[in-house]
Amino acid sequence: MTTPIYTAKAVKDWEGRWFADGNSSFGLMKQASLALCLQIIDFIHKNNIAQADIIAWCGVGNNGGDGYLTAKYLAERLDNKHFNVQIIAPNPPKSADAVRARSPCTGMPMCDDVGGVIRKFEKVIHLDALFGNGLDRELDKAYQDIIHAFNVQTGTKIALDVPSGLHPDRGIPMPVCADVDMTLCVMGLKMGLFVGVAKDFVGKVINLPLIPPDDELSAVAYLSDKPKPPTRQSTAHKGDFGTVAVVGGHRRMGGAVIMASQMAMSMGAGRVTAVCHAMHHSAMLTRSPNVMVADIDEMSVGDLVGFDRVAFGMGLGRDAWAEMVFDKVMDGVVHHAFDRVVLDADALYFLTKNPCKLPNHVICTPHSAESARLLGVSVADVNNDKLDTLYRLHERYGGQWVIKGANTLSFDGIRVQVCPFGNAFMATAGMGDVLAGMLVGADMSVHDVVAWHALLGDRLADGAMFGIHACDMADVADEMAWVGESDREK
Structure with a gap:
């Protein structure tokens, strides 16, 4: 409701x-x-x-x-x-x-x-x-x-x-x-x-x-309520819950793709592959051995379209190598009918340089500074009217949009929702990477995933004094999956 x-x-x-x-x-x-x-x-x-x-x-x-x-x-x-x-x-x-x-x-x-x-x-x-x-x-x-x-x-x-x-x-x-x-x-x-x-x-x-x-x-918008987790048939198997590729991880930035991959698995994806620089494979498997790995340098567009959902941009970097990867991945994103694609972080940086009209299965997740860059305006302009910013991003680029921050706004192309959950402790590195992983891992609307992300952050921040770690969000998701309905309402 x-x-x-x-x-x-x-x-x-x-x-x-x-x-x-x-x-x-x-x-x-x-x-x-x-x-x-x-x-x-x-x-x-x-x-x-x-x-x-x-x-x-x-x-x-x-x-x-x-x-x-x-x-x-x-x-x-x-x-x-x-x-x-x-x-x-x-x-x-x-x-x-x-x-x-x-x-x-x-x-x-x-x-x-x-x-x-x-x-x-x-x-x-x-x-x-x-x-x-x-x-x-x-x-x-x-x-x-x-x-x-x-x-x-x-x-x-x-x-x-x-x-x-x-x-x-x-x-x-x-x-x-x-x-x-x-x-x-x-x-x-x-x-x-x-x-x-x-x-x-x-x-x-x-x-x-x-x-x-x-x-x-x-x-003009709707205030999100606490969403209910999706249900599963007793006879379900992993093939029912989609294959996910999390693409990113420059050789100097492996943490983002690792967190996003683990979160996609925790949110219910049937199979997750971290497509990243080979030097991060060992860390990925140590952190979450149920996530598969693939070398980003060996990935082709044909390999990519074999997945149902793709999250792209976390830890990608902004050098010539990263731009080459962006061009290759975006060729598949624009021309293949994925169930869902999430563009985050450095993918949004290159989208600014190479603007195109995105299909509606693509979800872009900028914060205020990235939104400003995408529209060629100041951060103050964005923060002074986030609703107008949301509509302008959709008009220019197509797709679905999430503007991250306090009371995150999400727009699925039909309606805007405001997330009333979350807290200031979530203003920390990696939270956006975790959200990207959740969006491709969960079989839920963009609005419900945004709400779950904030609710997990509230659970993680309970009792925090100085800060929280985004890498712990997956553990909280696993824990909340086992609590009773009465607990979930707290």
């Missing part, structure tokens, strides 16, 4: 159609605020918070209106001896609904900056209701200062919809944004919560749907 993700405009237009059908905009604000209130109370109970100051920072628009009403509902539902609900309103409300929402709050403690807050308890919860989904411009200096003041506060911070200052579609600060522990996203998930640098700011994201989707509402 995947959850749809929308652009800010799609959500605003959806709301507009809802109002055009005769539904009340203030009624929807009350509904949203009640949902936010109940979610915050649930958070308080689950975290055993017995008493706290709750401070709602309210802006001038409808997100500010959500903040006023949420604060009012919290004050009504929580014991005022143990919960002190206050409002910071740097400026008076401007939208009609926000003005209406503030009206019942007149008896509550309210000030225009944090200096006017009266603290009663050690614990504090700050609610960001300054802009939400409504920001369509860079913040002026006054609001930058307000958000800085919000960010330096101690305690738990919760955004009511998109963290203020974060671009709702591109996930970049404008130029600063609220840094929160939890984002309560009303109506539907926004793309800006999952791209750019959003993961540094949004905390845990919880979706609070309010009204039914209509026929005109269209998702």
Whole structure:
């Protein structure tokens, strides 16, 4: 089950159609605020918070209106001896609904900056209701200062919809944004919560749907769920699970092809051959004796097309020898109907120099810098709009695409999915090689493989203090294959 993700405009237009059908905009604000209130109370109970100051920072628009009403509902539902609900309103409300929402709050403690807050308890919860989904411009200096003041506060911070200052579609600060522990996203998930640098700011994201989707509402992407591993018939044999060639391994760079080959085997491939420089054969067989080896210098296109799936580029290098291998392999990739081909690392470097239209069975797996090189743009351009980058890569080169990083994006030519799993410990050498091996080893969609890769990384990072080793991912895959369903859900 995947959850749809929308652009800010799609959500605003959806709301507009809802109002055009005769539904009340203030009624929807009350509904949203009640949902936010109940979610915050649930958070308080689950975290055993017995008493706290709750401070709602309210802006001038409808997100500010959500903040006023949420604060009012919290004050009504929580014991005022143990919960002190206050409002910071740097400026008076401007939208009609926000003005209406503030009206019942007149008896509550309210000030225009944090200096006017009266603290009663050690614990504090700050609610960001300054802009939400409504920001369509860079913040002026006054609001930058307000958000800085919000960010330096101690305690738990919760955004009511998109963290203020974060671009709702591109996930970049404008130029600063609220840094929160939890984002309560009303109506539907926004793309800006999952791209750019959003993961540094949004905390845990919880979706609070309010009204039914209509026929005109269209998702821009989908949030991946935890995939289930494929099942096997009791009478299956290795021929049912494909033959894989992992091609790469320059004489000075054997580790990448070794990790990718072992991972392909761990993900279920029937037979895996590491096609690499002969000097790595001994290391490959020592590491994983169930992987076969072949000399890359003796490989022909005819040999290559005998495999069902091919991963190419890991540890290939960028010298004249590597370019010769690239030309030979790509001749087979373009003209033969493999089940799946993965181009990674140095194969993408040579693809930039020798661009061609790729068939849809080819999956390319660049990170941001490789994506920038492939399109002739800067890394900042890529990171500022990864969704557009994904579409441009597909338009220029064809094939399927994975842009690796926090909240990896995958595009199979039909739909985009966002991977919510993974962690910063995975930012280490070899993780991309492991993903390439998984993509050719597993009988799963590109989206599900990306999710499994991140989940394995989460399992490996559990308890890590400084870092993890990509070469251990295969061991985790073998271990997770034996855990029960209840364990897998953890």
